[in-house]
Amino acid sequence: MPGEFEYIAWLRAQTPADPRVLIGPGDDCAAIATPARAVLVTTDMLMDGTDFILSEIGPRRVGRKAMAVNLSDIAAMAGTPTAAVVSVAIPRSESRPTHPPPSREGESLPSPLAGEGGESSSRERGKVTRVGKRRPSSSLLSAPSPARGEGKDNPPFPSGRGTGGVDLAAELYLGLREVADAFGVALIGGDTNSWNGPLVISVTALGEATARGPVRRNGARPGDWLFVTGPLGGSILAHHLDFTPRVREALLLHEVVNLRAMLDISDGLAADLNHLCEESGCGAVLFADAIPVSDAARVLSLTSGKSPLQHALGDGEDFELVFAVSLEDGAKLLASLPIPGLAKIGECVDAGLWLESAGVRQPLAPAGWVHDLGE
Ligand SMILES: [Mg+2]
Numbered sequence: 001m002p003g004e005f006e007y008i009a010w011l012r013a014q015t016p017a018d019p020r021v022l023i024g025p026g027d028d029c030a031a032i033a034t035p036a037r038a039v040l041v042t043t044d045m046l047m048d049g050t051d052f053i054l055s056e057i058g059p060r061r062v063g064r065k066a067m068a069v070n071l072s073d074i075a076a077m078a079g080t081p082t083a084a085v086v087s088v089a090i091p092r093s094e095s096r097p098t099h100p101p102p103s104r105e106g107e108s109l110p111s112p113l114a115g116e117g118g119e120s121s122s123r124e125r126g127k128v129t130r131v132g133k134r135r136p137s138s139s140l141l142s143a144p145s146p147a148r149g150e151g152k153d154n155p156p157f158p159s160g161r162g163t164g165g166v167d168l169a170a171e172l173y174l175g176l177r178e179v180a181d182a183f184g185v186a187l188i189g190g191d192t193n194s195w196n197g198p199l200v201i202s203v204t205a206l207g208e209a210t211a212r213g214p215v216r217r218n219g220a221r222p223g224d225w226l227f228v229t230g231p232l233g234g235s236i237l238a239h240h241l242d243f244t245p246r247v248r249e250a251l252l253l254h255e256v257v258n259l260r261a262m263l264d265i266s267d268g269l270a271a272d273l274n275h276l277c278e279e280s281g282c283g284a285v286l287f288a289d290a291i292p293v294s295d296a297a298r299v300l301s302l303t304s305g306k307s308p309l310q311h312a313l314g315d316g317e318d319f320e321l322v323f324a325v326s327l328e329d330g331a332k333l334l335a336s337l338p339i340p341g342l343a344k345i346g347e348c349v350d351a352g353l354w355l356e357s358a359g360v361r362q363p364l365a366p367a368g369w370v371h372d373l374g375e
Pocket residue numbers: 072073076263264266
């Protein structure tokens with residue numbers, strides 16, 4: 001793609017008609033049809049050097065992950081994702097950071113909301129500067145208009161010095177679209193700035209609750225059974241980039257049983273289960289033998305000094321769902337196994353977080369650590 005205007009035209013041509021989208025990219029706002037039920041809203045920001053390493057994985061996988069983590073949160077409420085907006089800070093092509101990126105300690109990163117009131121922000125030599133009126137927020141990954149905001153210190157995207165930034169933005173967009181298309185999500189707008197910092201991408205996803213309502217974290221009760229939708233641990237080896245958000249699984253489960261509490265595993269099984277217990281006001285015991293351990297966790301354990309189970313308990317970004325159901329519903333799930341990989345991993349108790357192994361119950365730290373696993 002030779003330049004920014006071609007890029008914008010290309011982007012708009014990429015956006016298919018969607019009956020839910022009344023006004024798509026290109027205006028000051030997008031407009032979507034009012035859904036029949038509660039609107040779910042979630043946002044997640046990913047940063048080069050923290051959530052991914054751009055130089056190792058490339059922009060397309062970054063785009064995939066940025067969309068998928070948001071859809072995973074919609075899945076965690078058993079909702080149907082419908083639309084998303086994307087804000088991106090693109091590194092200028094000649095100033096891509098080498099890794100590790102420079103520390104941002106002490107600097108204030110402008111948020112996607114920075115410049116509220118009609119301005120957008122751009123970083124120059126570590127300093128946030130205002131660069132004029134905010135561009136139309138619905139022009140997805142749009143380039144700043146050179147007619148406004150352009151100046152000696154704030155050249156137009158992609159800096160007018162090569163097409164690296166545009167290529168990066170286009171690859172990101174294709175990654176976003178790959179996951180969005182797989183789940184019928186309309187990309188309805190966004191904002192793109194360029195700066196001398198690393199790639200930052202923030203996606204805000206909208207979803208719609210089902211007729212049964214959104215599934216929250218706070219409905220688990222002592223005696224409930226706990227399930228997980230797939231194997232855990234070792235996501236750092238690739239799964240955290242290439243996972244499939246469990247949207248379909250959540251919707252299916254929500255039809256079959258009453259999901260009392262649910263979340264997606266981003267921090268790690270033990271930590272996220274602890275969140276669920278805190279919100280529900282109960283405790284939980286996990287059965288060590290029942291926790292599905294991924295192949296990646298086993299591979300990682302060969303060199304990490306941790307056991308596969310410790311990886312399954314403590315590693316983050318599995319993006320499987322953990323949920324609580326009544327024991328009657330639990331038995332129904334075990335009998336029918338509507339989801340491949342579905343596993344009962346424990347039960348809710350009155351208080352505490354526990355790991356039970358060979359009939360012995362011991363405290364489990366929310367970080368996944370347990371004293372002497374005996375392995
Ligand atoms: Mg979540």
